[in-house]
Structure formats: C-alpha cells, structure tokens
Amino acid sequence: DAGVIQSPRHEVTEMGQEVTLRCKPISGHNSLFWYRQTMMRGLELLIYFNNNVPIDDSGMPEDRFSAKMPNASFSTLKIQPSEPRDSAVYFCASRRDFGSGTRLTVV
C-alpha cells in the first residue's frame, strides 16, 4: 500500500491566488482528515469526512477554505483567495495514517 498520497509536496503562490491541495487516502479507510500545522498553533484539525460525508468542519478557519470528497479515493482542500497567514504544512490523514503533507507558502 502506498499510504496516504498528497500533492503537491510544495506550493508557492502569490497572495490572492487560488490553491488546491489534493489527497488520496488509503484504500478501504472510510475516514479522511485535513490538518494544518504551524509553529505557533501546532497541528489543528480543519475538517473530517466519514464515508465521503463532511462530519465536522468547525476547524475550517474561514469561508476562504473549502474541502470536498467526491469519492472514497480523492479529496481536495481549496483556499480562495489565499493569504500569507495561510502559509503552513497541510496534512491529509486517513484514519490515523498521515500523508507527507503539502508545504504551502503564500507570498
């Protein structure tokens, strides 16, 4: 099993641009989580899905953030428009296994 696969590994974008982060969970895992990690705040849960349905999005910082899971093998986290304070590492996890993360830098 390839584990949780995230893309891109690194993303540098200009303020105001749309950013889309992608995740492929481990096959057979029915729960998927998006986390964000910064030095100041540590790891924070943004949203999670169970059987492709969003269960708790209370951690999503604001309306600029949205997440979808159109099927059991794919999820996206979108930020539109992006801001410098969104710079962080974004992790996707299925059950308790984490992907390698996407390091986002908004300049």
Add this chain to the structure above:
Amino acid sequence: RKEVEQDPGPFNVPEGATVAFNCTYSNSASQSFFWYRQDCRKEPKLLMSVYSSGNEDGRFTAQLNRASQYISLLIRDSKLSDSATYLCVVALRSGGGADGLTFGKGTHLIIQP
C-alpha cells in the same frame, strides 16, 4: 485553557538514559489516547496507543491516568534515533479513526551521543 498541554522542551538527554515526559488533557470525555512521533519536516507517525492499564512496546511505556487527565511516555535506553518531537494526542471516541484527533504541540527530544 489548551485542550492538550505538553512541555515543549527541548529535553537534552544522553544516549542510553531513560527519559519521561507527559501531557495533560482538558476534556474529560476523551476516550482514546495516543503518542505520535514527528521527525523534522516529516509527517506525524503513530508511535503507540495508550491504555488505562498502561502498555509497553519495547523500550517505550505509556501510562494513562484518567482521574488526573494525564498521559505519560517513558523511553528506556534511549537511542540517537529517538530524537524527534513527541506529540500527545487525544480523541473523543474510541475505536478506529472515525473521530478527529486533538494534538498537543509536542515535546522536542534530543538524544546526545
């Protein structure tokens, strides 16, 4: 009050020594407890679950005190490769990963030769 609190360290420990660190959690309804390990610029990886009766995995021993809402991790005979950040994690529900995890900010451990 933070949901999961840990001493950030760093803990500087000579190789071969025993080191212990702990965390406290605020939500008494928490049901599942874990220690994760995170290496620099890598993803967190599950080290071990923590059970009420205490559990051991090789050189690692985890303890849970529900009354005090306190979790501990003991590492014996520390190795250079144990250098990492150790994250204390709680979840509201037990069982397999259907609930989001709440992470402490981690304790940074440095094993010195």
